[in-house]
Amino acid sequence: MKKIKQFLKFFTLYEKMWFLSIVFLSILFAFIFPEEETRGINGKIIMVLYLVDIFSNVACELLIAKQSKWNFIVSLLVEVTEIAICIILAYRFATLAVTxxxxxxxxxxxxxxxxRHKDTVNEELTVVRKLSTKQSILVVCGIVIWTVVVGYLLTKIEVEGIISDYPLIEQICCYLDACASAVGIANGVFILLRYREQWIAWYICSALETAINIMAGQWILLVLKAGYFTNTTYGYIKWTKYIAKKTVVKKLN
Incomplete structure (x- = not known):
């Protein structure tokens, strides 16, 4: 009981309310927009995967905002769930491979x-930093090249999937998926190196995935994207304040 209380104290009232709101909305959407059978897989199984994906994703995002290393353990559940979804629905092959x-x-x-990079004052926090202008330009160029090349290759894959009945939408999704995977890779590298710009990458990735979810009729996943946008703003502000505070302390020393 004591450990549970300590765990709950780790989160602010806003963070608890944010998490519970996303959980409530996703369950509500599960009843309003039930999934149909796809490629012989029962719609209820697909819906369960969606819910696991949402719950684990929002928990992971919240822990990243709090600069907690434990977000990566939760993230492993996210990756396994999203791989299963991509395989079952036979779509987003770039995302599948990258995951x-x-x-x-x-x-x-x-x-x-x-x-290995714990904050000297609070060991629950990890030291984070920001990207240089030159590094940002190189990343953008890499994303553009990846999107064009991988997007084109994806359009050549012929597999019966969730959006195969709409050729134009399927092609658009291929390029969106390629771009999302590229931004996702950049995001992963930024997180590894503890760069604040991972939140900007997550904004872009969330926007691209929102478009894909709408095209594929995955309405319940829009709840997750709403959670992404709000928490990404929250996380960016928290990391920026932390970096600014550390910069001031460093100058004073």
Whole structure:
């Protein structure tokens, strides 16, 4: 009981209310917009995967905002769930590959890295920083090249999936998926290196995924994206304040 109380005290009232609001809305949407059978898979199974994805994602995002290394452990559940969703629905193959070969290894490496950069005052926090202008330009160029090349290759894959009945939408989704995967990779690297700009990358990735979810009729996942946008703003502000405070302290010393 004592450990539970300590765990709950770790989160502010706003953070608790934010998390519970997303959970409530996602359950409500699950009843309002039930999933139909897809490729022989019962719609209820797909809905359960969606809910697990939402609950684990919002928990992970909240822990990142609090600069907690434990977000990477929760993130592993997110990755496994999203791989299962991509396979069942036969879509977002770029995201599937990036999740399998990039995000799972980067989560493990990031956990170790963050553990080595604890704040000297509060060990529950990890020291974070910001990106230089030159680094930002290089990242943007890399994302554009990846989007064009990988997006084109994805349009050549012919697999019966959730949006295969709409060729134009499917092609658009291929490029959106490619861009989202590229921004996601940048996001993963930023998180590994503890850069504040990971929140900006997450804004962009969330916007791209919102468009894909609408095209695929995945209305319940829009609740998750609403959670992303609000928490990303919250996280960006918290990290910025932390960096500014550390900069002042460093100058005074």
């Amino acid at each position: 399998l070969f990039f995000w799972i290894p980067i989560d493990i490496i990031s956990f170790i890295t963050w553990n």
